[in-house]
Amino acid sequence: MKSPIPDYLNHVLEKARPNEGGAPADYIETLAKADTSKMAVALAMVDGNVYSAGDDKVEFSIQSIAKSFVYAIAIEDAGLDQVLKKIGVEPSGDRFNQLSLERNTNRPMNPMINAGAITAHTLVCSPTATLHERIDRILKVLSKLAGRQLHVDEEVYRAELKDADRNMALGYMLKAAGVITCDPREAVKGYVRQCSINVNVQDLAMMSAVLANGGIHPVTEEQIIPHTSVRQVLSVMTTCGMYDAAGDWVSNVGFPAKSGVAGAIIGALPGQVGLATFSPKIDERGNSVRGVSMCEQLSRDMGLHMMDVSHVARSTVQTSVSNLIDAAHDKHSPSCDRKVVVFKLRGAVRFPGAERLTRALAYELGKPDPSDPGSGHHSNACAIVFSFREVFSLNFIARRLIHEDITRLLMERRVLCIIDPTGVLEWDRTKAQGDRHPKVVSNDTEARDYIGGTGCQAVSEDPEW
Numbered sequence: 001m002k003s004p005i006p007d008y009l010n011h012v013l014e015k016a017r018p019n020e021g022g023a024p025a026d027y028i029e030t031l032a033k034a035d036t037s038k039m040a041v042a043l044a045m046v047d048g049n050v051y052s053a054g055d056d057k058v059e060f061s062i063q064s065i066a067k068s069f070v071y072a073i074a075i076e077d078a079g080l081d082q083v084l085k086k087i088g089v090e091p092s093g094d095r096f097n098q099l100s101l102e103r104n105t106n107r108p109m110n111p112m113i114n115a116g117a118i119t120a121h122t123l124v125c126s127p128t129a130t131l132h133e134r135i136d137r138i139l140k141v142l143s144k145l146a147g148r149q150l151h152v153d154e155e156v157y158r159a160e161l162k163d164a165d166r167n168m169a170l171g172y173m174l175k176a177a178g179v180i181t182c183d184p185r186e187a188v189k190g191y192v193r194q195c196s197i198n199v200n201v202q203d204l205a206m207m208s209a210v211l212a213n214g215g216i217h218p219v220t221e222e223q224i225i226p227h228t229s230v231r232q233v234l235s236v237m238t239t240c241g242m243y244d245a246a247g248d249w250v251s252n253v254g255f256p257a258k259s260g261v262a263g264a265i266i267g268a269l270p271g272q273v274g275l276a277t278f279s280p281k282i283d284e285r286g287n288s289v290r291g292v293s294m295c296e297q298l299s300r301d302m303g304l305h306m307m308d309v310s311h312v313a314r315s316t317v318q319t320s321v322s323n324l325i326d327a328a329h330d331k332h333s334p335s336c337d338r339k340v341v342v343f344k345l346r347g348a349v350r351f352p353g354a355e356r357l358t359r360a361l362a363y364e365l366g367k368p369d370p371s372d373p374g375s376g377h378h379s380n381a382c383a384i385v386f387s388f389r390e391v392f393s394l395n396f397i398a399r400r401l402i403h404e405d406i407t408r409l410l411m412e413r414r415v416l417c418i419i420d421p422t423g424v425l426e427w428d429r430t431k432a433q434g435d436r437h438p439k440v441v442s443n444d445t446e447a448r449d450y451i452g453g454t455g456c457q458a459v460s461e462d463p464e465w
């Protein structure tokens with residue numbers, strides 16, 4: 001079968017093509033001459049699969065899209081505290097090259113406008129690093145993200161530098177305000193050079209997929225951007241990535257995005273997909289006209305709006321009961337009701353999933369409430385099994401809550417067996433209550449053996465725990 005996805009992407013291109021609005025950026029000579037008939041779109045899944053359509057190998061300069069990634073590098077090199085001291089996180093509502101600073105703090109409003117991006121550039125490597133060292137570092141990281149060696153387009157660099165009065169003015173403003181301490185001309189040159197790195201839509205989709213994948217490259221599996229920086233970058237992209245169109249963008253399209261004046265837009269939907277569009281004609285805000293309409297359509301058709309929760313996973317916990325064979329009768333306390341209760345979890349478990357497990361434990365194993373006949377009906381269960389066989393991951397709060405559940409069950413002197421073949425629970429034996437600890441095993445048979453050894457032998461109505 002031929003995948004329908006590339007056909008769909010072609011359809012997205014053709015729907016946006018008739019839109020003749022906008023014009024290529026005219027303040028950079030090379031961009032002004034761009035072939036405006038070129039158009040492309042690409043999707044990169046978080047497992048590294050890339051789909052693209054149109055002029056997907058045509059290269060253009062990354063321009064302001066570099067701001068997202070250089071912000072991530074600045075956070076890594078200078079630390080988030082230092083970066084926040086120098087650059088705010090508030091949407092400015094101004095044009096991208098506005099000469100402005102926050103009134104009370106004298107910082108650039110955010111890292112997605114030029115003032116903030118020039119500042120972020122100076123935080124790469126160290127405050128005393130040379131332009132060459134910074135560009136080298138930025139090129140290395142961007143190339144790793146794209147999965148191929150990227151290069152600076154010298155013609156674009158020279159063209160922009162020739163008419164860089166406005167960015168130079170920003171550099172001097174930042175120096176005068178004490179935000180940057182290095183030579184402002186060097187800072188602007190470095191910033192313009194980072195804007196002049198050439199990419200194509202496939203590169204950009206893959207770079208965005210790294211952001212969508214928590215900073216891990218989908219193909220090389222290298223953690224290129226630390227997880228906490230990814231959250232920071234995506235947050236700022238959401239509120240400031242489309243400049244003064246941020247509000248429109250969040251309500252119509254609804255995924256973190258960043259545009260560049262060469263006509264590209266990237267989008268990253270956490271946990272799902274990275275995408276990129278390209279078409280050189282931009283609107284008065286600096287965003288590609290056809291790119292915005294392609295992103296709107298992709299978001300609508302593919303349900304990519306981050307606030308659009310169309311269905312909530314509710315079945316992360318499943319409870320089943322197994323009866324015990326009577327053979328081991330004498331070993332049981334009279335209060336034991338000869339049952340093994342199995343709690344199975346599924347999927348990527350976060351707080352809501354762990355809360356459902358906790359609620360099920362409290363309800364079924366707790367004291368019966370006379371006014372609720374369903375409650376406490378396994379309060380005398382002989383043994384309890386947690387099965388994490390189908391759990392893909394636990395986030396830190398889910399893990400912490402389940403650890404607390406385990407501790408409390410052990411304090412009640414319950415027999416507890418945990419099936420955890422991949423070790424997602426990260427149970428540490430040193431946390432055991434006195435001499436009591438749960439038995440952690442990797443499959444059903446081991447769990448049944450363990451429970452049998454405690455005097456219980458389980459006959460499961462459910463063949464798999």
Ligand SMILES: NC(=O)CC[C@H](N)C(=O)O
Pocket residue numbers: 062063064065096097114160167192195259260261262286
């Ligand atoms: N929005 C943009 O892409 C702007 C980048 C461009 N190099 C500039 O500084 O003006």
